[in-house]
Amino acid sequence: MQTSQPSMPKYIKEDELSQECKSLLSTLSTESGWVSSATTLYNYQGFWHHARQLQGVLSCQKHFQAQDTDILLVTTPKSGTTWLKAILFSLLNRTRFQPTQDDHPLLSNNPHTLEPFLEPSLYLKDENPDLSSFASPRLFSTHLPYISLPKSVQDSKCKLVYLCRNPKDIFISFWAYTNKFRLQDVGTNSLEEVFKKFCEGVSLYGPFWDHMLGYWHESLKNPENVYFLTYEEMKEQPDLHLRKLADFLGCPFSPKEVKENMVDAILKICSFDNMSNLKVNKEGKLPSGINNSAFFRKGEVGDWKNYLTTEMVERLDKICEEKLDGSGLKF
Numbered sequence: 332m333q334t335s336q337p338s339m340p341k342y343i344k345e346d347e348l349s350q351e352c353k354s355l356l357s358t359l360s361t362e363s364g365w366v367s368s369a370t371t372l373y374n375y376q377g378f379w380h381h382a383r384q385l386q387g388v389l390s391c392q393k394h395f396q397a398q399d400t401d402i403l404l405v406t407t408p409k410s411g412t413t414w415l416k417a418i419l420f421s422l423l424n425r426t427r428f429q430p431t432q433d434d435h436p437l438l439s440n441n442p443h444t445l446e447p448f449l450e451p452s453l454y455l456k457d458e459n460p461d462l463s464s465f466a467s468p469r470l471f472s473t474h475l476p477y478i479s480l481p482k483s484v485q486d487s488k489c490k491l492v493y494l495c496r497n498p499k500d501i502f503i504s505f506w507a508y509t510n511k512f513r514l515q516d517v518g519t520n521s522l523e524e525v526f527k528k529f530c531e532g533v534s535l536y537g538p539f540w541d542h543m544l545g546y547w548h549e550s551l552k553n554p555e556n557v558y559f560l561t562y563e564e565m566k567e568q569p570d571l572h573l574r575k576l577a578d579f580l581g582c583p584f585s586p587k588e589v590k591e592n593m594v595d596a597i598l599k600i601c602s603f604d605n606m607s608n609l610k611v612n613k614e615g616k617l618p619s620g621i622n623n624s625a626f627f628r629k630g631e632v633g634d635w636k637n638y639l640t641t642e643m644v645e646r647l648d649k650i651c652e653e654k655l656d657g658s659g660l661k662f
């Protein structure tokens with residue numbers, strides 16, 4: 332009997348690699364991957380990548396030309412990217428699309444379609460994509476660590492919004508997500524196995540601590556251009572943090588907008604309840620083959636308590652303490 336296999340996202344596949352990428356891969360250290368033993372992670376500039384996605388990284392580093400007006404959302408996977416993409420899109424387009432209007436683009440499009448990723452999407456599909464249809468301010472997102480950003484980003488005045496999340500929740504979200512792509516005949520990824528690797532820094536775009544610290548330090552050095560925000564802060568005081576975000580991006584809410592509840596309207600359309608129940612997010616797929624529903628699980632703070640043992644919590648807390656020591660960043 333035939334079983335329907337989950338479709339593997341394109342960035343995991345190892346076909347269609349350029350010669351440049353193949354030559355580079357042969358020089359990099361490797362780890363067996365998290366989706367199945369057949370996939371491999373490669374360490375490039377100190378961070379772990381899949382082969383195909385690494386090709387997107389190389390193309391992006393070579394060809395992406397940042398503009399001073401660009402806005403880049405940066406996250407390590409599973410930090411709440413989908414949510415913040417929706418928020419940034421609604422915030423920046425609030426005059427064109429009222430968040431209360433029945434035909435708002437977010438009601439019929441997944442946020443990943445409206446605000447594409449650079450390296451795992453645009454530059455994975457095309458070595459040098461034509462970005463001329465993106466109106467200014469262009470809104471993109473990336474999982475790239477600071478050290479691997481295209482030089483043009485570091486040289487420009489473009490604004491970076493970094494969304495961070497408690498590593499324990501990132502881990503659980505990540506583990507649950509990997510199991511969605513795990514081929515049925517190899518069973519689920521064991522929590523213990525993925526946890527061990529995560530603690531060793533081996534996860535997609537990991538080590539998570541180096542990813543976070545790169546942007547944390549940059550946000551302290553260059554607060555005009557790098558804004559550091561956490562999922563937990565956003566959950567606890569969404570109103571306050573949305574206003575701060577608007578100020579940082581140079582599009583503060585006017586007194587009239589505040590009076591007309593614009594802040595609430597944006598938060599409402601982007602809420603987990605609203606977005607996860609939309610037809611497009613329940614039934615739709617991204618061009619990469621991923622089901623839109625894969626980006627919505629629980630959307631809560633602290634779900635790790637339902638999965639991690641006391642020993643696991645102690646181990647991860649200790650790693651965070653040691654790795655983040657002296658930085659001022661804490662979980």
Ligand SMILES: Nc1ncnc2c1ncn2[C@@H]1O[C@H](COP(=O)(O)OS(=O)(=O)O)[C@@H](OP(=O)(O)O)[C@H]1O
Binds near residue numbers: 604
């Ligand atoms: N609107 C909204 N509000 C709050 N939380 C949300 C929202 N949308 C998605 N999520 C939760 O974010 C987690 C997915 O992370 P990412 O979006 O970063 O995934 S990805 O990196 O783009 O693959 C994943 O977290 P977990 O539920 O803990 O797994 C999603 O449920």
